[in-house]
């Protein structure tokens with residue numbers, strides 16, 4: 001059966017990595033049809049809106065979306081893919097490929113996954129002026145000062161809901177079952193017992209449903225230290241949104257940088273795939289953006305679409321290219337172009 005993938009190439013240097021990645025997928029003859037929703041500035045020109053109904057329909061009609069990083073006006077498409085489609089679990093694997101320039105003395109065997117809650121926490125983006133809270137009678141539990149007396153300032157709401165936490169933690173437990181049967185939960189539950197503590201409580205409740213998975217937990221600052229000092233101790237980890245956002249970029253630094261940081265965002269009935277990095281505006285137009293994050297996200301997408309063998313082969317081809325070492329982009333110590341790395345992966349497929 002034909003599968004449909006909506007492709008949004010993104011902004012700045014992103015299309016330079018997404019384009020050859022999609023060309024590579026097309027060359028595999030996998031019975032995938034690609035559609036191209038028009039978003040951002042081009043859509044403003046053509047349709048009068050950065051995210052026209054036509055683009056939304058193409059995303060809805062597709063089995064999944066492959067998304068290049070965006071900046072500016074096309075960001076609204078990302079809001080739809082995340083909040084509109086309810087893609088609550090952001091899966092960000094960190095795996096060392098021999099040949100990549102790691103920050104670690106001994107990176108062999110580093111292979112863990114951060115499952116980042118993708119829709120809530122501080123990402124409600126409900127921020128405002130502190131004076132708007134002054135009539136609520138709120139008091140700081142640390143300084144004991146009434147919020148009304150804090151003076152000029154701003155606030156942001158951090159929300160950890162039962163539904164939002166349960167679904168992502170359950171997702172992480174299920175993922176752990178496909179790997180080492182180990183799950184690490186982290187948040188700042190000591191300092192924020194009401195919100196981050198609730199996240200941990202829910203994990204502890206769910207643990208009884210997964211007796212075959214060994215669950216442990218660390219406070220997020222301690223977790224960060226352990227992650228850098230001994231990443232091999234971790235397999236599947238789950239955490240609220242902001243910690244996952246920051247720690248997964250930091251984790252990429254352990255194994256060669258953002259150019260290798262793949263990701264998939266999964267919901268109840270939709271998923272989309274994107275690199276974890278941004279649009280790399282500082283290297284636009286040079287054909288040196290590392291396409292590995294896109295290629296690995298594409299492998300995750302093939303798996304999601306049911307092309308499990310092709311997914312494995314694509315992943316193995318990337319590993320082989322890193323082991324060879326002569327077709328790598330400058331960010332990982334090579335001299336190849338984006339296209340050059342993609343061609344080498346295709347040749348190894």
Ligand code: ATP
Nearest residue numbers: 258259277278279280281282283288289290291331
């Ligand atoms: P965002 O906030 O959307 O994640 P950002 O502007 O903080 O984006 P990136 O666009 O990810 O960050 O870029 C951070 C740095 O990493 C830049 O110097 C960029 O060139 C580099 N970088 C990011 N992705 C890649 C890549 N795939 N290949 C090479 N360099 C990259």
